[in-house]
Structures are given as C-alpha cells and as structure tokens.
Amino acid sequence: MALAGIALSDWRSQAQHFSFKGHTIAYWQSSNDLGLEPLLLIHGFPTASWDWHYLWQPLAQRFRVIACDMLGFGDSAKPRGHAYSLLEQADLQQALLAHLQVSQPVHILAHDYGDSVAQELLARHVAGSCALASCVFLNGGLFPETHHPVLVQKLLLSPLGALFGKLFSKSALDKSFARIFGANTQPTAAELDDFWTLISQNDGPNIMHRLIRYMPERKVHRDLWLAAMQAPGVPLRLIDGAVDPISGEHMLNRYRQLIPDADTVLLPSIGHYPQTEAPEQVLEHFLALHDRLEENPRRAFAN
Template sequence: MPLAEIPLRIWRQRAQSFEFRGHTIRYWVAGQGEPLLLIHGFPTASWDWHYLWQPLAQRYQVIACDMLGFGDSAKPLDHAYCLLEQADLQQALLEHLWVRQPVHVLAHDYGDSVAQELLARHYEGLFQMASCVFLNGGLFPETHRPALVQKLLLSPLGWMIGRAFGRNALANSFGQIFGPATRPSESALDDFWSLIESQEGPRILHKLITYIPQRRQQRDRWVAAMQRGEVA
C-alpha cells in the first residue's frame, strides 16, 4: 500500500501551539491508542514524518513537534540550543497533552540524541518510556563522520556559513544522504527549504549544529542507557 503523503500546506494548517519557556512551539497530534512520540532530524522539522503519520495514527496517538529552532517553532537568535533542553521540550509537550502513561518513541538523526536523553531519564526515574526505535543517527559519536557543511558550521566562521546556506546547498546535502531511488523531488526540496528558511532559520544553523559536540559530552551516559536493554 503506498504511503499517504500530507502536503506541507495541509500539515501546517493542522498545527497547534503551546508555550515552552516563553517560546511558541508548533505541534501535531492525531489518532488514538498508546502514545507514540516522533522526534525529527536536523535541519528540518516534524514534517519529516508526514508519510508515516496517517498509518501510525491508525494504531497510536501520534505526537510530534517542531523542536525549538526548527520548522515553524520559535527560532530565537540569542539562545544556546541544547539537546537536553530539547528533551525537556518533549516532556513539556507530553505534560501539556496530559499524557501520563509510558510513551513509545520513534526518532532519527538529531532526534536520536534527544531520544537517548529521554532513555537515560527513563532509567533515572524521570521519564516513562515504553519502547524506543532509533533510525539513522549518530548513536555513537566516535563513529559519526560530519559532512563538510557541518564542519564549516562548527568552525569560527559558522555564523557566516549558516547565513549563506541556501536551497541549493540543502539539495546538495540531501543528495549525499538519500539513495538514488529515494531523493526528494524538487517540490519536496522547496518545502523542506521553506521550513528551514521560516523565521530566518539559517541565521541560527551554527547554533543548532552544536549538538555534535554535545553528543560527545553525553556519550558515556547515553551509551550506558542503551546497553541496559530493558526498554524494548
């Protein structure tokens, strides 16, 4: 059965909002059943999940947000973006929705790191996780090989690189990630770019990319949590 695409225009119309530490966060909820939290990647947004949204909503209560600095959520310029805060955001969203039972988590890329933090918190008694699925992402920082644009964003000139980052650069980056049979269409690239460009997003890319060294800082704690193997 073909996956059901949700056009970005429709996706945005279905968004809801809540306030997190003084910032407006856009989120989506659909379906009924056990809660399933979807955590998106860098540098895009929760629209990453739109092909899977309707099939998953037939079985779960699916929940997703554009994290702080991403998509249509707030993108404050004078802010130190942190994976630990993004995990706080996920928990705040669940509190906002009055989700009290253990949560299934599906994450990829940047979202993997947020999910790793939630998994560590689960074992610390600070979060209730029913299961966790990690898709592609840097679960082990020592095996991660940053792309050239990521290295440049992490450099002292990162603020300039971010502001110069455009739709063509995004297309080139995606060309290295997607396989030849799965590359996004020109229309999809336009949509992904509109999510990044929203609220002058390129001006903070050099701040969002600090998740890479943050992964190294949390490596031992996160790997230890994965090694416990008590969460499905």
C-alpha cells in the same frame, strides 16, 4: 502499496501551539484518545516534524501520535542568541507530553538529531524521571565515533559558522541532500522546496550554527547515553538506511558491537532519511516490533 503523504500546506494548517520557556512551539497530535498508546515522533536536523508525513496517518490508526517542531526548527520559535541544547530539547518533549496530559509510558520513533534527544529521554527513563515503553531509532549519530558529518555540518561548526549560516541557501541544501539520500530515492524538487520552506521559516539559517552545537554535546553525554541503551527495560530497535554516508551501515555495525542482543534492520540502497525514502519499509519494521511486543509483553522488560 505506496503511502500517501500529507501536503505541507495541509500539515501546517493542522498545527497547534503551546508555550515552552516563553517560546511558541508548533506541535501535532493525531488524537487525544486516551485508549491509544502514545507514540512520540522526534525529527532530525535541519528539518522538522513534516519529515514524518508519510507515516503519520498509518501510525495514527494504532497510536496516539504526537510530534513537535523542536525549538529552532520548522514552524517553532527560532530565538537568536539562544544556547540550543539537546538536553533542553528533551525538556521540551517532556513539557509537550505534560501539556497533553500524557501520563502513561511513551513509545518513541526518532531520527538523526532526534536520536540524541531520545537517548537523553532513555537516560531519564533509567533515572526514573521519564517513562518509556519502547524506542526505535532511524539513522543518526548514536555514537560520536561513527558519526561522519558532511561538509555543511563541519562548516557550521567552524569559527566561520555564523557567516556560513547566513550564506546557507536552498542550492546548498539540495547539494547536501543529494549526497546523503540513496541514489534511487532522491527527494523530488517539490520535496526539496518544502524542506527549505521549513528550514528558512523565521530566518532559520541565521541560527543553524547554534543548532549544530549538538555535535560536541553528543560527545559529552556519550557514555551516559550508551549505558542507558545497554540497560534492560526498554525494547530498542534500529532501522538504518545502509548507504547513508553520515550514519549508515558502519553505524549499524557499531550498534551491534555495543548493544546487547541488538535488534537491527538494515535497509539496502536507502540513505539518511528512511522515513521519506522508504516509508513503507520503515512502517513495516516499526510495526513488526510492536506486534512482537503485544504477542509477548515480557519482551518489554529486556532489550
């Protein structure tokens, strides 16, 4: 059965806000029921937490679902001249959990840029400064050696990145997304309009060249993050759209080489955004992991 999404206008009307380092952050939570296990959703670049709108309501039946538009994204503050960092975004996620008084271990579902933030949180779990219960990755640059950036990303990272960001338009977004989505799961014109609304909010294109600096940052932390993924303790799963040119099947194959007892799911014909291209499949495979963990709690102590 197809999942009913949430209209962007309805999604935005449900936003709450808190302050992080003097910047206003938009966030959402499905419930403050302390009896539900917390689930943190972490979005990717260049979009926002609305990416999860198909999954939000079904996940909320089982978890206390929490998400924010990270600094520089969506309806959150987009300060110019800011040195955006994946490590700071991980700080933001922890600050949000503290703001919501979440003290128990957190489940994570992450995508793209959010995968890197999740990797940093996983490293902090290993170091003892963050408590995770499980982590599920969707398509993203988990390993710099398998990340194949598209032209838009390369241009933003170039010396002309600031200029290109100013010139970045909805038509450029449309063309880029057409290449990274599956042939049969392309975004609708309305979805593209909504993605662009969130990207362009608060003059977003003018900071995209600063946000894109996460790509070299991934290389700096690659070994630390890989070691955290290889460490026992937090159940991991990768759900990957196969035909994604950025981080598709080739990335999943590398994951299987590097991660002990790798738990992976390949989604044929799906591209870079599984949560919007195939939300029913993502939900099925995400919940299957949690069903298994509930049946066998010892699984929580090994990958």
